[in-house]
Amino acid sequence: MDDYKRHLARTLAETGALFFADDLILKDGRPTPYFVNMAMFRTGRLCMELGNVFAEMMVSKDLVKDTDIILGPSYKGSAIALATSIALWKGYGYDLPFEYDRKEAKTHGEATGAKMMFVNNTFYDGCRVFVVDDVATSMGTKYELLEKIEAARKSMGIRIRVTGIGIAVDREQTTAVYDEQGNVIQGMKGKNAVLDFVDKSGVPVHTVAGIREVVGYLYDERVPVLINGKKTPIDDVIRARFDGYIKTYGIG
Numbered sequence: 001m002d003d004y005k006r007h008l009a010r011t012l013a014e015t016g017a018l019f020f021a022d023d024l025i026l027k028d029g030r031p032t033p034y035f036v037n038m039a040m041f042r043t044g045r046l047c048m049e050l051g052n053v054f055a056e057m058m059v060s061k062d063l064v065k066d067t068d069i070i071l072g073p074s075y076k077g078s079a080i081a082l083a084t085s086i087a088l089w090k091g092y093g094y095d096l097p098f099e100y101d102r103k104e105a106k107t108h109g110e111a112t113g114a115k116m117m118f119v120n121n122t123f124y125d126g127c128r129v130f131v132v133d134d135v136a137t138s139m140g141t142k143y144e145l146l147e148k149i150e151a152a153r154k155s156m157g158i159r160i161r162v163t164g165i166g167i168a169v170d171r172e173q174t175t176a177v178y179d180e181q182g183n184v185i186q187g188m189k190g191k192n193a194v195l196d197f198v199d200k201s202g203v204p205v206h207t208v209a210g211i212r213e214v215v216g217y218l219y220d221e222r223v224p225v226l227i228n229g230k231k232t233p234i235d236d237v238i239r240a241r242f243d244g245y246i247k248t249y250g251i252g
Helices: 003-015 044-060 076-092 140-156 193-201 211-221 236-249
Strands: 018-025 031-036 069-072 098-106 116-118 127-136 160-170 205-210 224-227 230-233
Touching: 003 044, 003 160, 003 205, 003 211, 003 224, 018 236, 031 211, 031 236, 044 076, 044 160, 044 205, 069 076, 076 098, 076 127, 116 140, 127 140, 140 160, 140 193, 160 193, 160 211, 193 205, 205 211, 211 236
Parallel strands: 018 224, 069 098, 069 127, 127 160, 160 205
Antiparallel strands: 018 031, 098 116, 224 230
């Protein structure tokens, strides 16, 4: 396991960003034994830690040479983009601009007469964009971001290439399956959301760490994790619940 993966795993445990609890429900309606809340990286130090693991992942995979702009989807991704840009400069000497999108187009000030969906106006003809975000579940926000980038490309009449997407934690789960009434069908696997995204968009996805290796490392090292409101190492019962969840809904 790479050092940056171990570092992310320990920081997820330290902050409580990774936690286990009874009766958790995902946005898609399925039960889950754990959740990842990257909003817990909410201090200067922790934001820098997150930027560091993204920067180290990008450098170790030789992704920086194909990157001109770091882009993070609002809201959580915007902080990751800024932190990654700082970490790449501070740690490796790469001075790359960062960008993030708006929820509503700006039409005043420098955007008078236009509809600007990106804040820092960093795009230029031929630029190569690397996207950073917190977790991979349905990939819905990533599709929306690609649509915004395509709209900006057409509006500006330039070429923009998205070279990849970096994810802090991959939940490594399939999408939910619904019945004719729109109710989630428990215990049934859908598609591999990340693989489906890559097939449809042609954009590769790179993960800092997958949830299996994160939980496996924390379990083996007896690192205290937030479980039902208390910090304690992952025991065999929690590990079994996690493994059962992955067997039911996981990819591969």
